[in-house]
Amino acid sequence: xxxxxxxxxxxxxxxxxxxxxxxxxxxxxxxxxxxxxxxxxxxxxxxxxxxxxxxxxxxxxxxxxxxxxxxxxxxxxxxxxxxxxxxxxxxxxxxxxxxxxxxxxxxxxxxxxxxxxxxxxxxxxxxxxxxxxxxxxxxxxxxxxxxxxxxxxxxxxxxxxxxxxxxxxxxxxxxxxxxxxxxxxxxxxxxxxxxxxxxxxxxxxxxxxxxxxxxxxxxxxxxxxxxxxxxxxxxxxxxxxxxxxxxxxxxxxxxxxxxxxxxxxxxxxxxxxxxxxxxxxxxxxxxxxxxxxxxxxxxxxxxxxxxxxxxxxxxxxxxxxxxxxxxx
Amino acid sequence: xxxxxxxxxxxxxxxxxxxxxxxxxxxxxxxxxxxxxxxxxxxxxxxxxxxxxxxxxxxxxxxxxxxxxxxxxxxxxxxxxxxxxxxxxxxxxxxxxxxxxxxxxxxxxxxxxxxxxxxxxxxxxxxxxxxxxxxxxxxxxxxxxxxxxxxxxxxxxxxxxxxxxxxxxxxxxxxxxxxxxxxxxxxxxxxxxxxxxxxxxxxxxxxxxxxxxxxxxxxxxxxxxxxxxxxxxxxxxxxxxxxxxxxxxxxxxxxxxxxxxxxxxxxxxxxxxxxxxxxxxxxxxxxxxxxxxxxxxxxxxxxxxxxxxxxxxxxxxxxxxxxxxxxxxxxxxxxxxxxxxxxxxxxxxxxxxxxxxxxxxxxxxxxxxxxxxxxxxxxxxxxxxxxxxxxxxxxxxxxxxxxxxxxxxxxxxxxxxxxxxxx
Numbered sequence: 001x002x003x004x005x006x007x008x009x010x011x012x013x014x015x016x017x018x019x020x021x022x023x024x025x026x027x028x029x030x031x032x033x034x035x036x037x038x039x040x041x042x043x044x045x046x047x048x049x050x051x052x053x054x055x056x057x058x059x060x061x062x063x064x065x066x067x068x069x070x071x072x073x074x075x076x077x078x079x080x081x082x083x084x085x086x087x088x089x090x091x092x093x094x095x096x097x098x099x100x101x102x103x104x105x106x107x108x109x110x111x112x113x114x115x116x117x118x119x120x121x122x123x124x125x126x127x128x129x130x131x132x133x134x135x136x137x138x139x140x141x142x143x144x145x146x147x148x149x150x151x152x153x154x155x156x157x158x159x160x161x162x163x164x165x166x167x168x169x170x171x172x173x174x175x176x177x178x179x180x181x182x183x184x185x186x187x188x189x190x191x192x193x194x195x196x197x198x199x200x201x202x203x204x205x206x207x208x209x210x211x212x213x214x215x216x217x218x219x220x221x222x223x224x225x226x227x228x229x230x231x232x233x234x235x236x237x238x239x240x241x242x243x244x245x246x247x248x249x250x251x252x253x254x255x256x257x258x259x260x261x262x263x264x265x266x267x268x269x270x271x272x273x274x275x276x277x278x279x280x281x282x283x284x285x286x287x288x289x290x291x292x293x294x295x296x297x298x299x300x301x302x303x304x305x306x307x308x309x310x311x312x313x314x315x316x317x318x319x320x321x322x323x324x325x326x327x328x
Numbered sequence: 329x330x331x332x333x334x335x336x337x338x339x340x341x342x343x344x345x346x347x348x349x350x351x352x353x354x355x356x357x358x359x360x361x362x363x364x365x366x367x368x369x370x371x372x373x374x375x376x377x378x379x380x381x382x383x384x385x386x387x388x389x390x391x392x393x394x395x396x397x398x399x400x401x402x403x404x405x406x407x408x409x410x411x412x413x414x415x416x417x418x419x420x421x422x423x424x425x426x427x428x429x430x431x432x433x434x435x436x437x438x439x440x441x442x443x444x445x446x447x448x449x450x451x452x453x454x455x456x457x458x459x460x461x462x463x464x465x466x467x468x469x470x471x472x473x474x475x476x477x478x479x480x481x482x483x484x485x486x487x488x489x490x491x492x493x494x495x496x497x498x499x500x501x502x503x504x505x506x507x508x509x510x511x512x513x514x515x516x517x518x519x520x521x522x523x524x525x526x527x528x529x530x531x532x533x534x535x536x537x538x539x540x541x542x543x544x545x546x547x548x549x550x551x552x553x554x555x556x557x558x559x560x561x562x563x564x565x566x567x568x569x570x571x572x573x574x575x576x577x578x579x580x581x582x583x584x585x586x587x588x589x590x591x592x593x594x595x596x597x598x599x600x601x602x603x604x605x606x607x608x609x610x611x612x613x614x615x616x617x618x619x620x621x622x623x624x625x626x627x628x629x630x631x632x633x634x635x636x637x638x639x640x641x642x643x644x645x646x647x648x649x650x651x652x653x654x655x656x657x658x659x660x661x662x663x664x665x666x667x668x669x670x671x672x673x674x675x676x677x678x679x680x681x682x683x684x685x686x687x688x689x690x691x692x693x694x695x696x697x698x699x700x701x702x703x704x705x706x707x708x709x710x711x712x713x714x715x716x717x718x719x720x721x722x723x724x725x726x727x728x729x730x731x732x733x734x735x736x737x738x739x740x741x742x743x744x745x746x747x748x749x750x751x
Binding site for chain 2: 002006007011014017021079080083117120121122148151152181187188209243244274279281285312323
């Protein structure tokens, strides 16, 4: 679009949308209409803004006799105003905290509050109350709400949340989420004292997912180098765990991994996913001057590009060779 | 007989990268070999079927043309003209837009000049080559959390959020942040432009293992083996990305208002102050359409998707500017805080038109009214070989006229694929 005519047509489209918004609001605010119709109309409204619209929306949201889906939609459509007004943040925190409210309304409250947290100037004074509400929600019977609340707290390095995650990993009867998810959430603020537990999870995994997550976190533990090396070398290991170990080892001990990556490239018995990962690591992180001198490796990568049935290997080998050509 | 074309803004290798904005150029005869004076030559696209296409103007205010006839003096005096990318025809690879100079009478090719029409595109429409160049450059910039990207990670945190969020400077600050990243990517591979995630439409080609990744049942993002993001790590701790969409990424948009509804946020008078509500929706809801690191300020920039999301936020602002003609920073409808911090009617420092922006100004924690974070990672704003703006310490106002509509010198050197400056 680059002509005045293009712009005029686009402006007409915008004007039609404005009229649809006005019509949508008329339907939404008409309490004689069925809830389903009012909720559908909210999609056309897009955003409820301005004092009258806020007042109308708040009445709908707080009407506990009302249709839960309509209440949730109204809250969602009020999102912009919630981010700008602390009284509306208070309202949303109250809904989130109240376990007698329908799950759909509490989910909407959580989503709107998270969105509002991006407007730090308004939201930060309310942050302690928000976090406190989340700490109550992690005990909630609703698994989705519980997991989202845990994740938000874990990202904020909340000590209470971390303690509960560790308790659940040590004693499954205390677990709030699956062991894999708990390990992943701990990763937002992993400490040295967590490493023994993570190594134990790798050696005695409650699930393959937990093992994969633990392997990733050990990428920053110097004492786990041998453990990760053994996993990469173990052709009986789950492929995802092996690939994750390769990535972790690359991060932890790049020089050692470079040699291992070359072995993987040469090994005719290796599977293609790991081979592509190895070529990728060499392309991105290896000593490029040394690679340029290694005619045997270049020949092997050329061979893989021509002969491998794997699209990933072919593409990665091609990228390796193109990068090498650019340097010459 | 031979001609030589010079286009402003060549990089150190002599390569040119242009957008939809016109760039001053010149052509001269370097080997006249006697004969006529002047010599009439025709400038045109060498390949009109594929790749980037170029349009020409004889003067800056002239109409765009697919070809341009120029009279060249035998003594080698340069003749000026302007080139720009042809709207709707961006490049797909480096130097795929070639200007061909032929004699106006006859078809003898006197010279060629290859360049790139480098445009930010919808990530869902990238070619595999474009996608892989972008991912490779990004992975190299990050270098598993040990590369230059670490500064970008450190700039967008909870303790720096007041510089960038909740006030008028939200859009200019993020425009600078995105441009800074794009310039760093272009130092690695100059053919890369930042793609955008058009979050109000499904993007099935973006949310794949070959591109930005697909989460497993724990929300751990999985990549194809060989994807350059396979080794993504940030904060020196955790390898990988956590991201769980609450919507079907194959068939649905994120939980955001549409593009046209966004462009209506400015109200009947199309004021920036109203349009800025887009910080909540679609911006905020695009972030929180996922669980995982992208859903919080402090961790959002750990996820490469953040930068595609914000490229679209910037595109929406740019499109609103284009639609309404909001490029004049002296107009309060374009930006409401025209002065500097501490002046009457000013808002927080960093959000007024004349304020420099942290961290590029390298100002730290001096207390009110110049309250800034305690560190300023990353140094000054990176210069571009292509354009002269912004300065090393950009002001909020430097982000407004990004296409050089008010003044060519204001150009920031990027454009989007779905609209271009009006002729």
